[in-house]
Amino acid sequence: xxxxxxxxxxxxxxxxxxxxxxxxxxxxxxxxxxxxxxxxxxxxxxxxxxxxxxxxxxxxxxxxxxxxxxxxxxxxxxxxxxxxxxxxxxxxxxxxxxxxxxxxxxxxxxxxxxxxxxxxxxxxxxxxxxxxxxxxxxxxxxxxxxxxxxxxxxxxxxxxxxxxxxxxxxxxxxxxxxxxxxxxxxxxxxxxxxxxxxxxxxxxxxxxxxxxxxxxxxxxxxxxxxxxxxxxxxxxxxxxxxxxxxxxxxxxxxxxxxxxxxxxxxxxxxxxxxxxxxxxxxxxxxxxxxxxxxxxxxxxxxxxxxxxxxxxxxxxxxxxxxxxxx
Amino acid sequence: xxxxxxxxxxxxxxxxxxxxxxxxxxxxxxxxxxxxxxxxxxxxxxxxxxxxxxxxxxxxxxxxxx
Numbered sequence: 088x089x090x091x092x093x094x095x096x097x098x099x100x101x102x103x104x105x106x107x108x109x110x111x112x113x114x115x116x117x118x119x120x121x122x123x124x125x126x127x128x129x130x131x132x133x134x135x136x137x138x139x140x141x142x143x144x145x146x147x148x149x150x151x152x153x154x155x156x157x158x159x160x161x162x163x164x165x166x167x168x169x170x171x172x173x174x175x176x177x178x179x180x181x182x183x184x185x186x187x188x189x190x191x192x193x194x195x196x197x198x199x200x201x202x203x204x205x206x207x208x209x210x211x212x213x214x215x216x217x218x219x220x221x222x223x224x225x226x227x228x229x230x231x232x233x234x235x236x237x238x239x240x241x242x243x244x245x246x247x248x249x250x251x252x253x254x255x256x257x258x259x260x261x262x263x264x265x266x267x268x269x270x271x272x273x274x275x276x277x278x279x280x281x282x283x284x285x286x287x288x289x290x291x292x293x294x295x296x297x298x299x300x301x302x303x304x305x306x307x308x309x310x311x312x313x314x315x316x317x318x319x320x321x322x323x324x325x326x327x328x329x330x331x332x333x334x335x336x337x338x339x340x341x342x343x344x345x346x347x348x349x350x351x352x353x354x355x356x357x358x359x360x361x362x363x364x365x366x367x368x369x370x371x372x373x374x375x376x377x378x379x380x381x382x383x384x385x386x387x388x389x390x391x392x393x394x395x396x397x398x399x400x401x402x403x404x405x406x407x408x409x410x411x412x413x
Numbered sequence: 414x415x416x417x418x419x420x421x422x423x424x425x426x427x428x429x430x431x432x433x434x435x436x437x438x439x440x441x442x443x444x445x446x447x448x449x450x451x452x453x454x455x456x457x458x459x460x461x462x463x464x465x466x467x468x469x470x471x472x473x474x475x476x477x478x479x
């Protein structure tokens with residue numbers, strides 16, 4: 088008796104090499120992990136790229152997985168740097184390798200902290216002593232090198248300190264004036280400090296809407312903040328003039344928004360209308376808002392519903408009316 | 414015969430770079446000069462590049478004593 092059932096010929100398994108996961112040397116953006124995964128599972132690598140990208144923002148576990156795959160999955164081409172590091176780790180032992188990575192990460196974190204601390208110290212007004220310390224470390228390195236010794240371990244900490252200090256010094260970030268949230272609602276011009284309002288880090292609010300502007304038709308206000316958000320509120324019928332400066336960040340001044348590094352704004356077009364606020368405001372790092380509205384909320388959303396342009400149109404119109412422009 | 418000291422070029426270059434950066438920090442912090450952030454970034458990059466360049470050119474084990 089014969090069996091007429093058609094049979095499907097099975098491919099000979101010994102002719103086909105077993106399918107192995109390899110990082111792709113041709114379809115790669117970073118280290119070819121997603122390209123290799125896509126080929127192995129026969130799906131578009133973009134799916135894995137999106138997955139890894141999203142996972143970075145969800146605890147970063149995907150980043151760790153990517154690094155491990157990059158280290159321990161070989162490429163389908165010439166061994167690359169990650170593969171050589173992975174092999175070295177395998178030779179030396181996984182735990183020793185992981186311990187070495189942990190030490191490197193700790194050292195890197197320590198250097199970042201050192202640089203940040205140095206920047207902070209400079210920003211609170213100790214720039215000269217920090218600079219002298221950097222000179223002293225440099226002199227020590229030079230002397231040791233000239234005497235034939237080695238103090239190269241000092242180079243990385245010195246570079247970290249110098250980096251933080253020089254960035255803070257050059258960007259003119261001034262964090263003197265304390266840390267925290269401050270709100271001022273002066274009722275008379277006398278209650279405003281002669282030097283204006285000054286704060287180091289935090290939120291600084293100056294609400295001038297309760298001031299009797301008939302008694303103070305022209306009010307001069309200086310305001311300075313190191314890092315954070317500074318907001319000045321004035322009634323809608325007060326003309327705002329003067330200059331504002333944001334070292335790095337954003338300024339929203341009477342309905343005009345600008346952002347970036349070194350954001351300077353000349354407001355009021357030199358108007359002499361009354362009542363008038365003559366403002367000189369500076370925020371080193373963060374946001375500066377000048378809001379000419381009777382109804383804007385100090386706590387919540389300052390502008391009306393809709394986009395910034397729509398919400399701030401009444402502010403621009405009020406400024407033009409109050410300053411007699413347009 | 415006197416034994417010649419072998420100068421460490423990496424340490425020497427790094428020391429000089431740190432002294433130069435320190436001077437810039439002191440001058441800027443004291444208000445003697447106002448260095449724009451861009452130029453400070455250039456100085457910082459140049460200092461780090463000089464250290465890396467010297468390190469690469471020296472290419473020896475810092476702990477090895479000949």
